[in-house]
Amino acid sequence: MIGKLKGVVDLVREDHLILDVQGVGYLVHCSARTLESLPRGGEKVALFIETHVREDMIRLYGFASEAEQEWFRLLQGVQGVGAKTALAVLSTLRPADLSQAVALGDKAAIARAPGIGPRSATRIITELKDKAPAAAMGSFAPAAISSGVGAGAGESGAIADAISALTNLGYGLAQAHAAVAVASREAGEEAKAETLIRLGLKELAK
CATH class of the missing domain: 1.10.150.20 (5' to 3' exonuclease, C-terminal subdomain)
Structure with a gap:
């Protein structure tokens, strides 16, 4: 089963791309956001792959992040x-x-x-x-698609830290995530973890 592909962008179409992996062209279906974020043809890219197997076909789906x-x-x-x-x-x-x-x-x-x-x-x-929270913990970190390596800390680190802090205080993941989402929207993208925790607690106290 294919879990990840690293190769060169050969061709990009409306709902898929052809990824050249050492001379083999893989047709990979992707979301519009992932396709729009791809580097130009001839440049390297790494995609997480989901493989769907049916009796009459095998279809690959590619993703910018886990x-x-x-x-x-x-x-x-x-x-x-x-x-x-x-x-x-x-x-x-x-x-x-x-x-x-x-x-x-x-x-x-x-x-x-x-x-x-x-x-x-x-x-x-x-x-x-x-x-959702199981996927959400990593979803704030934008993927650096061209290198296949996740982005650094920044705002994603502050959000993740705030969610972690609230769950450590005994709140459920769903509650913590919702509270931090509201706090982040109120405080702005540059808010630090301490600010998000304070506003998150305020939201949870309502």
């Missing part, structure tokens, strides 16, 4: 959501935005994705609210 891949898996566990719809959601929302939307119950944000109506958005929130 968080995006985990969301792809989680979304398909929701009734009525297949691979195509999951990619549509990830094309509309970054993993961090999707994590926040699920944690806060923001149906309107999720319903912006093509093929997702109010009912589907509600199902996604209801079925993934308790599962």
